[in-house]
Structures are given as C-alpha cells and as structure tokens.
Amino acid sequence: MSTPSQQNIISHNLGFPRIGAQRELKFAQEAYWRGDIDAEQLEQTGVELRTRHWQQQANAGLDIVPVGDFSFYDQVLDMSCLLGAVPPRFQWHGKQVDIDTYFRMARGRAPSGEATAACEMTKWFDTNYHYLVPEFLPEQEFRLTSEKLFDEVREAQALGHKVKPVILGPLSWLWLGKSKTNFDTLSLLDKLIPVYQQILQRLLEQNVEWVQIDEPILALDLPAEWKAAFEASYFQLHTRGLKRLLATYFGPLRDNLNLACTLPVEGLHIDAVRAADEVDKIVDWLPSHKVLSVGIIDGRNIWRTDLNAALQKLDTLRQRFTGELWIAPSCSLLHVPVDLSQETALDAELTSWLSFATQKLDELVVLKRALTDGSDTQHNALQLSREAIRSRRESTRIHQPAVQARVAAINDDMARRQSGYAKRVAQQRAWLKLPLFPTTTIGSFPQTTEIRQTRRAFKNGDIDAQTYQQKMQNEIALVVKKQETLGLDVLVHGEPERNDMVEYFGEQLDGFAFTAYGWVQSYGSRCVKPPVIFGDVSRPKAMTVDWAQYAQSLTHKPMKGMLTGPVTILNWSFVRDDQSRANTCEQIALALRDEVTDLEAAGIGVIQIDEAALREGLPLRKNDWKTYLYWAVESFRLTASGVRDETQIHTHMCYSEFNDIIEAVAEMDADVITIETSRSDMELLEAFKDFVYPNEIGPGVYDIHSPNVPGEQQIIELMKKAAKHIPAERLWVNPDCGLKTRHWPEVEAALKNMVAAAHYLRDKRV
Ligand code: GLN
Ligand code: ZN
Numbered sequence: 001m002s003t004p005s006q007q008n009i010i011s012h013n014l015g016f017p018r019i020g021a022q023r024e025l026k027f028a029q030e031a032y033w034r035g036d037i038d039a040e041q042l043e044q045t046g047v048e049l050r051t052r053h054w055q056q057q058a059n060a061g062l063d064i065v066p067v068g069d070f071s072f073y074d075q076v077l078d079m080s081c082l083l084g085a086v087p088p089r090f091q092w093h094g095k096q097v098d099i100d101t102y103f104r105m106a107r108g109r110a111p112s113g114e115a116t117a118a119c120e121m122t123k124w125f126d127t128n129y130h131y132l133v134p135e136f137l138p139e140q141e142f143r144l145t146s147e148k149l150f151d152e153v154r155e156a157q158a159l160g161h162k163v164k165p166v167i168l169g170p171l172s173w174l175w176l177g178k179s180k181t182n183f184d185t186l187s188l189l190d191k192l193i194p195v196y197q198q199i200l201q202r203l204l205e206q207n208v209e210w211v212q213i214d215e216p217i218l219a220l221d222l223p224a225e226w227k228a229a230f231e232a233s234y235f236q237l238h239t240r241g242l243k244r245l246l247a248t249y250f251g252p253l254r255d256n257l258n259l260a261c262t263l264p265v266e267g268l269h270i271d272a273v274r275a276a277d278e279v280d281k282i283v284d285w286l287p288s289h290k291v292l293s294v295g296i297i298d299g300r301n302i303w304r305t306d307l308n309a310a311l312q313k314l315d316t317l318r319q320r321f322t323g324e325l326w327i328a329p330s331c332s333l334l335h336v337p338v339d340l341s342q343e344t345a346l347d348a349e350l351t352s353w354l355s356f357a358t359q360k361l362d363e364l365v366v367l368k369r370a371l372t373d374g375s376d377t378q379h380n381a382l383q384l385s386r387e388a389i390r391s392r393r394e395s396t397r398i399h400q401p402a403v404q405a406r407v408a409a410i411n412d413d414m415a416r417r418q419s420g421y422a423k424r425v426a427q428q429r430a431w432l433k434l435p436l437f438p439t440t441t442i443g444s445f446p447q448t449t450e451i452r453q454t455r456r457a458f459k460n461g462d463i464d465a466q467t468y469q470q471k472m473q474n475e476i477a478l479v480v481k482k483q484e485t486l487g488l489d490v491l492v493h494g495e496p497e498r499n500d501m502v503e504y505f506g507e508q509l510d511g512f513a514f515t516a517y518g519w520v521q522s523y524g525s526r527c528v529k530p531p532v533i534f535g536d537v538s539r540p541k542a543m544t545v546d547w548a549q550y551a552q553s554l555t556h557k558p559m560k561g562m563l564t565g566p567v568t569i570l571n572w573s574f575v576r577d578d579q580s581r582a583n584t585c586e587q588i589a590l591a592l593r594d595e596v597t598d599l600e601a602a603g604i605g606v607i608q609i610d611e612a613a614l615r616e617g618l619p620l621r622k623n624d625w626k627t628y629l630y631w632a633v634e635s636f637r638l639t640a641s642g643v644r645d646e647t648q649i650h651t652h653m654c655y656s657e658f659n660d661i662i663e664a665v666a667e668m669d670a671d672v673i674t675i676e677t678s679r680s681d682m683e684l685l686e687a688f689k690d691f692v693y694p695n696e697i698g699p700g701v702y703d704i705h706s707p708n709v710p711g712e713q714q715i716i717e718l719m720k721k722a723a724k725h726i727p728a729e730r731l732w733v734n735p736d737c738g739l740k741t742r743h744w745p746e747v748e749a750a751l752k753n754m755v756a757a758a759h760y761l762r763d764k765r766v
Pocket of ligand 2: 652736737
C-alpha cells in the first residue's frame with residue numbers, strides 16, 4: 001500500500017503515435033502526394049493531429065507533453081532536415097528544407113518533377129518502424145535549416161501546455177546514418193555539435209525548461225570511440241538554464257550503464273520494462289541531483305499494465321532514490337496503436353487485457369496519483385487492473401493444457417529430417433525429375449482489384465462461401481495455366497485468397513485476435529495492423545490444403561504448397577508477455593507442422609515455408625543472437641521436419657544481409673532456399689565465399705520491387721555470377737519475392753525472360 005509522498009512525481013511521455021486514431025495522417029499524406037490537397041491543407045491536418053494529441057495527453061493528466069514527436073514522414077528524416085543534411089542529388093538550395101524536398105528525400109519523387117533515388121530506409125532498432133537513413137559526405141556541413149521544431153514548441157505553448165521538445169541525440173543520429181564513401185562518420189561530430197548547441201539555445205529562448213534528447217544507441221554494442229564521444233559531446237551541449245533528459249530505451253544498458261549514469265546531463269530515462277533488472281543498479285549509480293525517469297509502462301506491446309505490481313516497484317524505488325523521480329512509458333508510444341476504445345468488435349474480456357497508447361497514459365496517471373496522493377485515491381483503477389490481470393492469468397481461453405503438453409513433449413528428433421540433405425536430394429530428384437536450373441516463383445501472383453473485391457465481398461457477407469470458392473478457384477486455374485504456358489517447372493497456386501501472409505494464418509489459428517483499428521506506422525504513410533497473440537496457439541483444422549490440392553489437380557507439374565513460417569508469424573505480431581517468445585514460437589511451429597504433414601498427405605510434394613522476418617527478430621546485442629537464432633531455427637525445423645525425405649522443403653527470405661546469419665540459415669536445413677539478390681547484383685552471394693552453403697539455392701534474378709522487366713541476358717549474367725559461388729546443380733532460377741504487387745503484363749514478360757534464360761543456361765551447361 002502506497003502512502004502519499006512529499007516528493008513530487010512527474011508523469012510525462014516520450015512520444016505519441018502521430019498517425020491519428022483514424023489514420024488521418026496517412027490519408028492526408030497520400031492526398032498531398034496525389035495532388036488532391038495542397039501544402040496548406042496538409043499542414044492543417046498536422047495542426048489538428050498535434051492539437052488533439054497534446055490535448056488528449058494533457059486531459060489524461062500528464063504533467064509534461066512531448067513536442068517534436070509529430071512528423072510528416074519520419075522523425076529521423078526530420079532531424080536530418082533540421083541539421084541541413086540533405087544529399088546533393090535532391091538539388092536543394094533553399095535556406096529552409098521545404099515540404100517537397102522533404103518528401104522527395106523520403107520517396108524519391110516530388111508531386112511534380114522527375115524521379116531521384118530516395119534515401120535508404122532501414123528498421124528502427126528492433127521495431128517494425130522504418131526510418132530514413134541520414135547520408136553523409138566527407139565534406140559534410142551542418143546548419144539549422146528547419147523551423148519545424150521551434151514552430152511546434154510555440155504552437156503547443158500557445159495552447160497552454162507544459163512542453164518537452166524531443167530530439168534525436170547527435171550520437172544516435174550519426175550512428176544511424178551512413179557515408180557513401182565509407183569514412184568514419186564519427187569524425188563529423190565536431191561539426192555537428194555546434195548546430196545542436198544552436199538548437200538547445202533556441203529552445204532555451206523559447207522558455208523551454210526540459211528537452212528530451214534520445215540516445216537509443218546506448219542500448220547497443222558500441223565501439224570504444226563512440227562511447228568516449230558521449231562524454232565530451234554532452235559536456236559541450238551544456239546550456240545554462242536548460243535541462244536535458246537523456247532518453248535511452250529498447251533494452252538494458254549493460255556495459256553502457258555507467259556511462260549513461262555519469263554523463264553530464266540533468267536527467268536519465270531508462271526502459272524499466274526491457275531493462276527491469278538494471279533499475280536497482282541505476283538507482284545506486286545515478287547521482288541524486290539528477291532526475292530519474294522510469295519507463296514503467298510497456299511502450300512496445302499492447303497488454304494492460306499490472307498497476308499494482310508497478311506501483312509496488314515504484315514505491316520501493318522512491319524509498320531508495322533520493323533524487324527527483326519521473327514516470328513514463330518505456331519508449332515512445334509510436335509502436336502501439338492509438339486507442340483501444342475504438343475496438344468495439346473485440347469481446348469485453350479480451351479488451352480488459354489490453355491497453356493502447358491512450359490507455360497507457362491513463363495507467364501512467366493512475367500510478368502517479370497513487371504515488372503522490374496515496375493508493376486509496378486510485379482504488380477503483382487499481383482494483384480493475386488487479387481483476388484484469390487475474391482473469392488473464394487464469395483464463396481457459398489462454399491456457400490450453402493440450403498445447404502445453406505437446407510443447408513439453410517436443411524432442412530433438414522432431415526437429416530433424418529423417419536423413420541428411422545428400423540422401424534426401426537423391427530421393428527428391430528421383431520423382432521430381434527437374435531439369436538443371438529449375439524455375440519457380442515465390443508464391444503470390446498479381447492481386448488484381450477483382451481479387452481484392454472478391455475477398456472483401458466474402459468477408460462482408462455479400463457473396464456466399466460457394467461463390468467465393470468458385471471465384472478463387474477460377475483465379476487459381478488461370479494462374480496455373482499461365483505458369484504452364486510460360487514453362488515454369490515448379491508451380492504455385494498464386495495465393496489469391498490471402499490478404500496478408502501473417503493475418504491469413506493468424507485468422508485460422510486459435511490464440512490470435514485481430515483488431516479493427518490497431519494500426520501502427522511502419523514507414524511514411526504505410527501502417528500495419530499486427531495480430532495479437534493472446535493465448536496458446538493451436539490449429540483447429542487444415543488451413544491451406546484444399547487450395548493447394550485443387551491447384552495440384554490442374555497440372556502434372558509439381559505444385560508448391562505455401563506457408564508462412566513460425567518465426568515470421570511471431571515477429572510480425574504483438575506477442576504474449578506472460579511466456580517467452582521462444583515458447584510461443586514453438587506453439588506456432590507445432591500448429592504449422594501439422595499443416596505441413598497434411599499437405600504432404602494430400603499429395604503436395606514441395607512445400608515452401610516463408611521466413612521473411614527471421615532476420616529482423618535478431619536481438620539488438622550480439623551476445624543475445626545465439627539464443628535467438630537457436631530457437632528460431634529449431635522452430636523452423638520443427639515445422640519442416642515431420643515429412644518424408646522425398647518431400648522437398650523450400651524456404652524464402654527476402655533480405656540482403658546474410659553474412660552474419662548464414663550459418664543459422666544453413667542450420668535450417670531447407671532443401672531449397674530462395675533469397676533476395678537481384679538488387680544487390682548478387683553481391684549478397686559474397687557470404688557464400690567463405691561459407692559453403694550445403695543445400696540448393698535460388699538467388700532472386702528479378703527485382704519485384706520495381707516495374708522494370710529484366711532482360712534475358714541480364715538474368716543469364718546474374719546466374720553466371722551465382723554459379724561462381726554455388727555449383728550449377730544446386731541452383732534455382734526465380735524472382736526475389738512474391739509478385740502480388742506487380743501487374744500481369746510485366747510479370748509475364750519478366751517470367752518469359754527468366755524461363756528463356758534458364759533454358760539457355762541448361763543448354764550451355766554453365
Ligand atoms: N509467399 C509470399 C508471396 O509470394 C512471400 C512474401 C514475402 O516474402 N514477403 O507473396
Ligand atoms: Zn519475399
């Protein structure tokens with residue numbers, strides 16, 4: 001029981017989702033890009049969203065609201081534009097970076113004018129958010145070139161809010177950027193610091209008391225020079241009269257803990273969810289003249305906080321820490337959906353277990369009030385939280401003894417094919433009788449408007465199951481016919497019935513829930529709606545067998561069954577926080593294993609298990625990679641290994657960085673892997689120089705991200721390059737990803753060239 005305290009406790013937020021509860025930002029961005037609205041109207045949407053979000057946070061009872069977390073595309077791009085880091089190819093001459101230059105950097109094209117290569121996009125730490133990579137030249141200069149931050153501070157102040165501007169710190173911003181010519185980007189720091197000093201000075205002139213400087217790289221493995229650069233930089237960034245809250249998040253600080261505690265700043269924010277074990281140590285190390293901001297509410301997941309447990313933790317902390325205590329979500333709320341109250345279609349019980357950005361702020365304020373005014377004053381909220389936590393812990397919807405017993409019974413043999421690749425390949429070749437350089441595709445074919453309409457009509461109940469099945473079968477028949485005409489060797493059914501490669505499976509598995517508005521920004525105007533894995537996962541019935549079987553019935557060529565792998569399903573969902581990710585992944589793997597064996601029993605002899613998101617699940621710290629890769633690979637193998645040697649297992653991964661995980665990829669022991677290589681001109685295969693990949697491989701020869709049709713000769717050249725690294729008998733010819741976003745004419749033209757190239761290679765026995 002917490003008693004009122006003399007000490008004031010401040011509640012604040014690191015960032016609020018900018019997209020709007022109805023994705024207003026997305027629709028405004030896209031309308032602007034189409035030319036349907038002008039810059040002023042776009043800005044008006046920005047004003048409305050910011051005003052609403054600040055008001056919402058203030059109404060919730062927060063003491064300080066963040067400013068600068070709003071962005072028309074990406075906060076790292078905003079920072080680059082604030083610092084004048086606009087690459088020369090965008091031909092920007094102005095004093096201030098205008099909105100069209102800004103969007104041009106993000107998208108490679110402006111509403112008017114020719115195309116330029118956009119800035120590169122990369123995942124923001126281990127989230128599904130993507131930021132635009134800053135680009136540096138050796139002669140790079142920096143200067144203040146945007147008023148956006150200062151305007152927004154003024155805007156929020158005029159509305160009467162107590163504001164805390166948020167900026168990305170100089171070291172994290174530099175770290176996240178890249179130099180085209182590979183010089184040491186840290187060498188730019190001396191030129192950068194004066195601009196940061198100016199920013200802080202300007203904020204001080206605006207009567208800002210606290211500024212939040214994000215340095216998330218403190219949760220990474222940092223080279224010694226980078227660590228050393230922190231101290232000097234923050235010393236130089238000292239601005240008399242302005243207080244700096246250094247914000248770290250996404251993980252424990254570990255070897256950077258001492259550094260973070262002793263930096264010359266006025267406050268430190270820590271992620272007390274992901275670095276829960278470090279809190280005590282930080283309390284010991286942090287000088288009491290500094291503010292300690294405890295990120296106690298999970299900003300990365302959608303579960304309701306156990307407020308009683310959190311309160312107890314904070315209460316103990318307060319006894320121990322003699323300095324000023326602040327409380328906040330663990331990180332920016334950018335990574336969770338906006339408002340749970342819109343989810344009227346979810347049942348009451350499930351809803352009671354969840355908390356989105358809006359609810360998280362309410363939780364935070366309950367904690368603050370319980371700490372300052374005594375927990376009695378928050379009796380109801382604490383009671384509700386207690387009940388929700390108990391119901392979640394005990395619910396039979398979550399805990400399925402049969403699933404748990406199955407997981408407990410997993411043994412090593414279940415994750416191992418009957419024989420090694422050498423023996424399997426002989427058996428597979430005997431029945432598949434494929435030519436050298438066999439051709440295939442990755443799964444999906446163009447998803448026309450008609451296909452999407454049919455799916456929607458079925459979902460809305462406008463057409464019955466029989467009509468739906470008929471229409472989908474017609475589409476499958478068309479796709480099979482086209483592939484036969486093109487002369488492809490291993491066919492696919494085209495995936496017309498799938499909206500999304502994770503959602504499609506989640507909807508058919510027990511233990512998953514889907515929200516109506518649970519959107520989270522992925523990049524720019526692109527939002528994703530991750531499924532919520534709330535309970536033990538099981539498969540009530542076969543999910544893909546009928547479609548695959550129908551497709552196989554139309555052709556004598558082998559039909560490839562198509563599944564999304566367990567690791568990808570896990571990594572693209574909101575996951576349980578009451579058991580390990582590894583455990584949840586095993587449950588998904590067992591459910592998918594049954595699908596694999598059912599496909600085999602139905603006569604499907606080639607099965608592809610996509611693991612598009614295996615790499616992105618890698619932990620932030622290298623030390624943690626081994627554990628992750630171990631269970632991720634085991635889960636894949638558990639999915640894939642219930643079949644006979646004759647059955648050929650494929651996997652597909654579309655990314656270009658393989659070097660650091662190549663051994664784990666080989667451990668997956670898929671008979672065939674298809675990967676992305678076309679954009680990097682087979683550079684990716686460098687990884688295979690030092691490491692002999694043992695099984696078959698299809699390096700993508702057709703970049704499906706572009707509408708360009710690769711020529712036959714181009715494909716031949718790429719395959720010749722590949723043949724330098726991998727023996728020809730183990731090479732496949734295929735596009736680098738699914739074709740669902742493309743159009744038929746270009747797909748047919750490209751595949752025609754691909755098949756012709758394969759014929760050429762076969763005949764020449766390259
Ligand atoms: N089988 C999926 C498709 O072709 C794979 C998609 C992906 O790798 N992202 O669409
Ligand atoms: Zn792919």
